[in-house]
Amino acid sequence: MRIATWNVNSIRARLPHVLPWLARVRPDVLCLQEIKCQDEQFPREEIEALGYAIETHGQKSYNGVALLSLLPLSDVARGMAGEPSETGARVIAGTVGDVRVVNAYVVNGQEVGHAKYALKLGWLSVLAQLLRAEVAAHPKLVLTGDFNVTFDDRDISEPEKWRDRILCSTPEREALAAVMSAGLTDVFRHFEPAGGHYTWWDFYTRGFQRGQGLRIDHFLASPAALAASRAVTIDVDARRGEKPSDHAPVLLTIE
DNA sequence: ATGGTCGCGGAGCGA
Numbered sequence: 001m002r003i004a005t006w007n008v009n010s011i012r013a014r015l016p017h018v019l020p021w022l023a024r025v026r027p028d029v030l031c032l033q034e035i036k037c038q039d040e041q042f043p044r045e046e047i048e049a050l051g052y053a054i055e056t057h058g059q060k061s062y063n064g065v066a067l068l069s070l071l072p073l074s075d076v077a078r079g080m081a082g083e084p085s086e087t088g089a090r091v092i093a094g095t096v097g098d099v100r101v102v103n104a105y106v107v108n109g110q111e112v113g114h115a116k117y118a119l120k121l122g123w124l125s126v127l128a129q130l131l132r133a134e135v136a137a138h139p140k141l142v143l144t145g146d147f148n149v150t151f152d153d154r155d156i157s158e159p160e161k162w163r164d165r166i167l168c169s170t171p172e173r174e175a176l177a178a179v180m181s182a183g184l185t186d187v188f189r190h191f192e193p194a195g196g197h198y199t200w201w202d203f204y205t206r207g208f209q210r211g212q213g214l215r216i217d218h219f220l221a222s223p224a225a226l227a228a229s230r231a232v233t234i235d236v237d238a239r240r241g242e243k244p245s246d247h248a249p250v251l252l253t254i255e
Numbered sequence: 256a257t258g259g260t261c262g263c264g265g266a267g268c269g270a
Contacts, residue, residue, distance in 0.1 A: 009261075009270085034262095060263090108270055148270095243261085245261095
């Protein structure tokens with residue numbers, strides 16, 4: 001089975017990229033973040049025509065996540081118990097075969113010290129609690145999505161520029177580590193010790209054209225899911241072309 | 256280069 005994750009930065013704006021990509025790559029599951037629409041605005045017909053079942057957790061204008069699957073999806077859950085109301089729609093989970101898939105769009109945090117930064121750390125602590133329960137209920141679990149957190153300097157093209165800044169600060173990494181303490185492993189890093197692999201490049205600074213990116217979109221696997229994992233690949237080519245997302249899709253191959 | 260880009264929604268916010 002192949003599970004993909006992609007922050008599309010608006011599913012409606014990104015259909016010209018997402019539809020051909022789905023038709024060509026055909027992952028069994030695609031986890032979407034930042035669909036930026038309400039459930040009834042989601043372009044269902046075009047995606048269903050490719051054979052995908054769709055589960056959405058949307059909101060107006062901002063955030064929003066969805067699960068697309070060629071295989072039957074069961075036990076779909078939206079949001080998190082204890083989640084602050086102001087953070088919006090950021091989590092959707094479902095079971096595909098024997099794999100529990102949790103799709104998360106982590107709060108960005110704006111900048112270190114900002115009120116939204118405190119909200120990010122708090123939101124991650126709620127995610128850590130959710131994962132503890134989810135892993136206990138589903139031993140073969142994958143947590144994926146846009147984490148808006150790097151693990152270390154290998155995930156940053158210019159580590160000195162980003163030192164202690166948003167997406168790279170120690171408190172954020174500690175909050176992510178608390179999520180990982182449910183027993184999760186960063187599957188990409190498990191297979192690839194070398195740095196220089198990124199999943200997001202800033203529009204504002206034309207990061208992609210300048211080769212400046214961060215690795216913030218992850219696949220985190222429970223022990224049983226890690227043992228079944230075979231590869232994680234970043235589809236950098238999908239970041240090219242006309243009006244791309246600022247993120248590339250990432251794919252996990254798991255048995 | 257204290258600039259520079261996107262998307263939503265129709266001004267300013269969020270990333």
